[in-house]
Amino acid sequence: MSSQNSKQAIRGRFLDIQSTVTQAADIANQVRYIEDGLLITENGKITWFGTWKEGEKHLPNTLKVEHYPEQLIVPGFIDTHIHFPQTEMIGAFGEQLLEWLNTYTFPTEIQFKDRTYADKIAHFFVEELLKNGTTTALVFCTVHPESVDALFQAAERHQMRLIAGKVMMDRHAPDELLDTPEQAYSESKALIEKWHGKGRALYAITPRFAPTSTAEQLQKAGQLKAEYPDVYVHTHLSENKNEISWVKELFPEQKGYLDVYDHYGLTGQRSVFAHCVHLEEHEWDCMHQTDSAIAFCPTSNLFLGSGLFPLKKAWDKQVKVGLGTDIGAGTSFCHLQTLNEAYKVQQLQGEKLSAFESLYLATLGGAKSLDLDDKLGNFNLGKEADFVVLNLKATALQKLRQEHAKNIEDALFALMTIGDDRNIQATYIYGQKVYAQITNG
Known part of the structure; x- marks a missing residue:
């Protein structure tokens, strides 16, 4: 797809969160809703945004306006934790985390040494x-460099902003999925040089989780982070109680699970830890002090029986949180369905999750977690033009419910509770429409 995409103009109802916040209570003050708005993009960036009445005079006569009068346009959804090689094993029955990895995940990932196979799944995954x-994602590949190349090439076709990396794993997995500390270092380094900052691609140093890396390998991961400070770190943390006990057995010299990563220099502003369901108080403090981020993955945490993520605690501790689908332990690619489960996870803890808090987690909060809130997450001028057109009435039930919505917040909450991929009318990446739902008639 050509990057010379000149000007685009979109008219419709727009909703976003204007700036990043540190407390849930602040979100409602930052909501921006324009009933009849105009977005103008040029070469993938937002050059004008406001009301149609104000914006009409900025339009060249020759520019065709794409008009969505009934729909709702929001920033593109940001997935802060997902595994592309696990796409084909979504909905695998009956296990909790450690057994699930051995029974389903590892046998599936072995196939990705075959580049043709990796290409096939990468293409399906991006589509x-x-x-x-979902317009941006932080993605686990497999231990094979071929899997990383396949994914970045699939994303590049759409000019998609994707962050991904090769898994580093040198123990407690099948031989076919193991590398060595030196191999993990050299292959990751080569992939960083090849992909990080190429177009919209960014690289993440990706140790699977502490139990599958030796101290020597984690030291090499930390060395890479020191050598390439603007590269990401992406791993798992405190998902399951048995996993936490195992980490304490494997690393008795550290004071806890997060301390293992912190000790090897793997915490920080571009470090994203998936799950964090069972953090201890000192770990919450470390997350805040190091400016590390959490990927909250509700469908996965429920499916594997891992536990309920304490979102209120994250807000109280001012720790960055984004939303993760965590395919394939997660059960849907759809952020609407993921937020439906996120609401229930909070309800089970006696907490609420408002529609605007949900929108924040899925958009600007995710961008902040990925240290991309200067580029993504809302419709501010100069940002990259990634956005989604939502049909709020994709089913008969939704149509009935929306006819009784009291206001935009109620309409959004209903969408996030009963919505799914049928509500995605169009997806725009870098100002270009890359997906449009086929409708009959």
């Missing part, structure tokens, strides 16, 4: 993201 309105 599935777009179909669900």
